[in-house]
Amino acid sequence: MSTFSSVACSNALQNGFFQSLRTIPITPLQMKRRKRTLTVSSISTHYRNEVKKSMEKLVPIVSSRRVLNVSILMALLWNSFSSFAMAMGEMLELERYTDSAEGFTLLRPSSWIKVDKAGATALFQDANKGSNNVGVVVIPVKITTLSQFGTPQFVADKLILAEKRKESTKETEVVAVSERTGEGGLQVYEFEYKVDSTRGGLKRILSAAFVASGKLYLLNIAHSDGLESPIDPDRRNTLEQILHSFDIAPST
Numbered sequence: 001m002s003t004f005s006s007v008a009c010s011n012a013l014q015n016g017f018f019q020s021l022r023t024i025p026i027t028p029l030q031m032k033r034r035k036r037t038l039t040v041s042s043i044s045t046h047y048r049n050e051v052k053k054s055m056e057k058l059v060p061i062v063s064s065r066r067v068l069n070v071s072i073l074m075a076l077l078w079n080s081f082s083s084f085a086m087a088m089g090e091m092l093e094l095e096r097y098t099d100s101a102e103g104f105t106l107l108r109p110s111s112w113i114k115v116d117k118a119g120a121t122a123l124f125q126d127a128n129k130g131s132n133n134v135g136v137v138v139i140p141v142k143i144t145t146l147s148q149f150g151t152p153q154f155v156a157d158k159l160i161l162a163e164k165r166k167e168s169t170k171e172t173e174v175v176a177v178s179e180r181t182g183e184g185g186l187q188v189y190e191f192e193y194k195v196d197s198t199r200g201g202l203k204r205i206l207s208a209a210f211v212a213s214g215k216l217y218l219l220n221i222a223h224s225d226g227l228e229s230p231i232d233p234d235r236r237n238t239l240e241q242i243l244h245s246f247d248i249a250p251s252t
Contacts, residue, residue: 092238097122098249102138104217107245109134109238131200132223134242141216145187146209152177152189159191159207168197182247186210190243194225202226206239208246219246 094107102121112124112134119137126132143149150158156177163172176192191207204225209218221239225231231239 091234094238094241094245097124099136100249102136102217103213103215103249104136104138105245105247105249106134106136106219107242109242129224131203133221135220135222136246137218137220139216139218140214141211142214143211144214146189146211147187149211152179152191155189155209156191156193160193163193163195166197168199169195170198171196180244182210183250184248186212186248188247200224204231204236204239206243208243210246210248212248217246217248219243 092109092111095110096105097108098105099122108124109126111127113127115123115125117123117135120135121138123133123135146155149155156174160172160174163169172193172195174191174193176190178190180188180190182188188208188210191205191209193205193207194202195205196202202225204223206221206223207219209216211217219242221242223231223235223239
């Protein structure tokens, strides 16, 4: 057989084989398998489409939750900041107050309200808490200097005794006693003590006194200083500035 004849025979066999494949009938079992394959494929495609749709719906929800979570976080941070600010206390601005008629001067919180009260020559109160106040009392005396009345410790003991005699006082304690020189060599006593009372709870009292021109000048600074809301360092520093500023008014 020639080479050409061999190739032709081979081609005929191949053609006959493929033709026979195209004419082979498909059995019912094979049809079931095709349907099963088609069904599984369709279900898989349908499932993927549904998952995709669910994910698309979930994206804005997740985004909304993120926005909500950020909003909640910001609110918590602001509340924390507000609480911290309140704990630190309002920053007090001071201004000079001079009573030319009575002859004394001091720094006072500019935001505190000046009120009238029997027995007080001048009284300034915290608008948010009236028990926080700065008061001055001026009374005539026969002595010319505080040393004629007694030492700083002696005067402090008298102040504490006066506090203990009040029915509202539960406990009192001296914290510090000192002396400084004021305008023109004026002798000034300063005191710090704590008072726990049924009226306003625990308070920090800063006081100063001097005698001039036959008058006793007494400054009293009261501020709440409880365990739950202790006085902060900045506020204490401001109150000490007021204490040290109390002096006789300069002559004009």
